[in-house]
Amino acid sequence: MTDLAGWLGQGLDAVHRWQRGFADYPEHPAQRVDPDRFQAAFTELTERLTDNYPYFHPDYAGQMLKPPHPVAVAGYLTAMLVNPNNHALDGGPATARMEVEAIAALAGMVGFGEHLGHLTGGGTVANLEALFVARESHPGLGVAFSAQAHYTHARMCHLLGVPAHPVAVDAAGRMDLDALTDLLDTGTVGTVVLTAGTTGLGAVDPIHDALALRERYGVRLHVDAAYGGFFTLLAGDDPLVDPRPWRAIAHCDSVVIDPHKHGLQPYGCGAVLFADPTVERFYRHDSPYTYFTDGDLHLGEISLECSRPGAVAAALWLTLQVIPPTREGLGEFLAAGRRAALTWADLLEKSPVLDLHQTPELDIVTYFPRRDTLSAVDAATARVFTESMRAPDPVFLSVLTATAADLTRRHPALVADRDRARLLRSVLMKPESLSRVERLHQRIEDLAA
Numbered sequence: 061m062t063d064l065a066g067w068l069g070q071g072l073d074a075v076h077r078w079q080r081g082f083a084d085y086p087e088h089p090a091q092r093v094d095p096d097r098f099q100a101a102f103t104e105l106t107e108r109l110t111d112n113y114p115y116f117h118p119d120y121a122g123q124m125l126k127p128p129h130p131v132a133v134a135g136y137l138t139a140m141l142v143n144p145n146n147h148a149l150d151g152g153p154a155t156a157r158m159e160v161e162a163i164a165a166l167a168g169m170v171g172f173g174e175h176l177g178h179l180t181g182g183g184t185v186a187n188l189e190a191l192f193v194a195r196e197s198h199p200g201l202g203v204a205f206s207a208q209a210h211y212t213h214a215r216m217c218h219l220l221g222v223p224a225h226p227v228a229v230d231a232a233g234r235m236d237l238d239a240l241t242d243l244l245d246t247g248t249v250g251t252v253v254l255t256a257g258t259t260g261l262g263a264v265d266p267i268h269d270a271l272a273l274r275e276r277y278g279v280r281l282h283v284d285a286a287y288g289g290f291f292t293l294l295a296g297d298d299p300l301v302d303p304r305p306w307r308a309i310a311h312c313d314s315v316v317i318d319p320h321k322h323g324l325q326p327y328g329c330g331a332v333l334f335a336d337p338t339v340e341r342f343y344r345h346d347s348p349y350t351y352f353t354d355g356d357l358h359l360g361e362i363s364l365e366c367s368r369p370g371a372v373a374a375a376l377w378l379t380l381q382v383i384p385p386t387r388e389g390l391g392e393f394l395a396a397g398r399r400a401a402l403t404w405a406d407l408l409e410k411s412p413v414l415d416l417h418q419t420p421e422l423d424i425v426t427y428f429p430r431r432d433t434l435s436a437v438d439a440a441t442a443r444v445f446t447e448s449m450r451a452p453d454p455v456f457l458s459v460l461t462a463t464a465a466d467l468t469r470r471h472p473a474l475v476a477d478r479d480r481a482r483l484l485r486s487v488l489m490k491p492e493s494l495s496r497v498e499r500l501h502q503r504i505e506d507l508a509a
């Protein structure tokens with residue numbers, strides 16, 4: 061059981077106790093607010109917040125959305141009352157150390173020994189930092205990523221002025237290493253981005269097979285595990301995922317993990333980790349106003365962002381103390397979602413009404429109403445998607461657009477009468493999903509029939 065109100069009260073008390081240790085001072089009248097005005101606006105706020113989908117509920121089986129764990133909320137709000145800035149040690153000595161410890165825990169999870177890393181606003185900025193370092197270490201060369209990689213890679217290459225090379229995927233949505241090898245033979249690529257859990261399908265690129273290419277071509281390997289990173293916890297003994305790509309991350313040059321996706325954190329928490337701490341040299345700069353109390357490396361010196369919330373580090377640190385990044389700790393959350401995806405995939409394979417699009421590698425399930433043509437699939441998907449949200453018995457799904465080639469290579473009987481079609485997609489990232497998949501499946505079957 062969680063006791064968020066109690067924990068928040070404890071946090072508020074602790075911060076007030078600390079504040080009372082300093083000299084008393086009169087509050088400026090500008091700080092005061094009219095209680096009626098506050099009440100009216102706050103009531104409006106809470107009312108307007110009901111205009112959301114129920115991300116907390118297992119019947120919300122749509123996008124990658126869920127509230128943070130109450131432990132993270134307690135850590136975040138308590139530290140936010142102090143509002144440290146993890147840019148520099150002066151701005152937040154306590155939370156800067158928590159950030160270093162939380163990063164070390166993530167590095168240990170993926171098998172990096174010595175490392176350099178920090179938290180970022182999210183996976184996009186974390187990937188930008190990894191590609192920035194890649195550009196500096198392999199100047200004049202391009203970046204390759206799979207055609208199903210997150211759109212951010214093409215955009216960030218554009219921003220960095222680096223040529224971007226999308227690489228074809230195989231029938232399971234993973235990077236095709238033969239196509240990659242042909243590209244590497246041209247000598248124009250310095251860095252390969254491997255995705256450990258694509259955003260659409262949760263496909264995991266063959267990182268273990270790509271390791272040999274690094275030796276052969278001298279390329280840098282960056283792993284975008286923004287979504288999938290914590291599935292490493294399921295790759296140990298008695299694995300629930302193919303352990304090979306996860307174990308191979310330890311031998312790559314950098315990795316991005318989003319604690320605000322599968323690490324129970326509120327938004328604003330990504331992380332980038334480098335296996336070689338000397339990449340710090342690429343960030344070197346002089347700031348006349350920030351660093352003065354410590355000779356140690358400040359986190360702000362190894363980050364492209366300047367101000368960064370110490371509260372984010374506090375939330376992640378606290379969470380990892382209470383729910384550690386182990387199979388029995390945080391791994392239990394991912395295992396339940398993974399089992400839910402496997403259970404649902406089984407039901408979909410037997411269903412006379414729905415078709416499984418692809419066997420899930422993680423906890424993302426893609427499926428569609430059985431029809432003969434892409435137009436009919438697309439129309440039925442759109443109808444089920446809209447009708448499923450209607451009361452009295454709503455479920456919430458998301459939609460994925462697939463190309464005709466993506467569909468017909470997996471489902472040869474489908475008639476490609478148009479060039480793409482929408483499918484249904486469910487991200488089962490809440491452990492409670494496990495107890496609801498039968499019901500979700502039943503409900504969608506009824507709608508699709």
Ligand SMILES: *Cc1c(COP(=O)(O)O)cnc(C)c1O
Binds near residue numbers: 182285286288
């Ligand atoms: C979500 C995601 C990103 C982008 O991360 P944000 O935290 O949304 O900025 C990048 N890559 C992958 C694989 C993702 O799933």
